[in-house]
Amino acid sequence: MGILDYANPTRVMRFSRAVKPWFLGLGLITLAVGLYGAFVTAPADYQQGETIRIMYLHVPMAWLAMMAYSMMALSAIGTLGFKHPMADVSAKALAPIGATFTAICLITGSLWGKPMWNTWWVWDARLTSVLILFLVYLGIIALWQAIEEPIKAGKVTAIITLVGAINLPIIKFSVDWWYTLHQPASVFRVDGPTIYPAMLYPLLICAAGFTLVFFYLHFAAMENELKRRRIRAMQMRAARRVAPEQPTLPQGSTA
């Protein structure tokens, strides 16, 4: 059973409906555990105090914003390189979800920055590139809306998605390449995390919970898109049936 077995829309729908509730349920439970850890068992930070509680939302949102874009980029390769029929359905569903996570990341980051650095915004490398990511998401959503025909829309957005993918390594490594205001990597590092275990575990559990909920949202959005395409196909077929017969020329005339 390979990925091509999931080229059949009906099959994908059945899988999605079976699997969706599990993602939501497990996600909410995991989140509950993670939030308990974040607010109750985890200590306040030595330097930042209680504002560290924002990290348990801000950081997973950043990770998911990038993961959603990476999935969009993989879907784009699926569309352009392999012509996988479900790839652009996946990509279209991801765009609004990823944009929302990016927005939450930016907003919570700003709310965290004010007490920590005494500024709502600063044009450092990490913040600027995440803002660019958000703008690219919005542009891709606008592209999806602008093109009527689904296959063409899928191809064009796939190209733009891949063009924008260069932003991802810049976001990830910007805090290492340039000494900027945003703090450098403390979890995904070659030498291992530098964050306290008492904070790391709730962070990872929250991230896992948010990720499971994200998958639920992705499946729900994909179901919508599949339904939308099916309806469109039916509407076009119905329109063709209703269309009047082509008028025929009367006998004996030349044209």
Place this chain on the structure above:
Amino acid sequence: MVIDQHFGFIAFSWAAGIIGFAGIAFWIWRDRKALDTQLAELEGQGVDVSRAKEMS
């Protein structure tokens, strides 16, 4: 967790998170409702919706 002077920032951050998640979930749900309505309309017009029905 202790309620200190930064409580407002923490509260607004998590509120933003909740609103964001609720927002996208609501948007997906509303989309689904609209599509189901379209499906019902097509059915009312006599279009064969059996293949789409097996999807919903």
Place this chain on the structure above:
Amino acid sequence: MSAFRALIARDVRLATRVGGGALTGTLFFLAVIVTIPFGVGPDLNLLSRIGPAIMWIGALLATLIGLERLFQSDKDDGALDLLRLTDSPVSSFVIAKVIAHWLGSSLPLVLVTPLLSLLLALEPRAILALTATLAVGTPALSFLGAVGAALAVTLRRGALLMAVIILPFSIPVLIFGVAATRAAIVEPDPFWPPFALLTATSLIYAVIGTLGAAATLKIGDG
């Protein structure tokens, strides 16, 4: 190879004719540079500090606005359809068009920059750095704009949308260009690191822009 050069030569000639894009772009650039001091005020110190940024933003806008119609004439006379139907290398076509556009539209901007810099009271070192960064950075904008132009010609509507999508990607070019120029003015910041990054960005955008524009053109109206 001669077809490549012929395409470049033709497009440059078209652009530099009266009514072609070159003059309009340069005039727009001039208009931006002349208008901003009226908004900002005549303080020469302030102007010379934000001068590089103003010049860069002017160049950015002038280039992007001019690029939307890059492929329009080819769509109108059927050259794009021909390209799609035969097995011609679309990438070479894109590169030729972009080079021609740069020669015809962006190069005049670069050449006129030293003159306009005087309006903003920039010192000689800044003028030199600014001209160098614009010379090296405008190709990045041209290749980036090619993707937008390909989108404009492939999609039936939303030409403004193209500018919106392309603009975020032009930000790194802007950042490096202005940073390099400022570094030349303000000791002890070194000039070469941001300049090198700008060059790298141009090279990367040349590849990505060509591939992206070629792929988009191949999709066509279908």
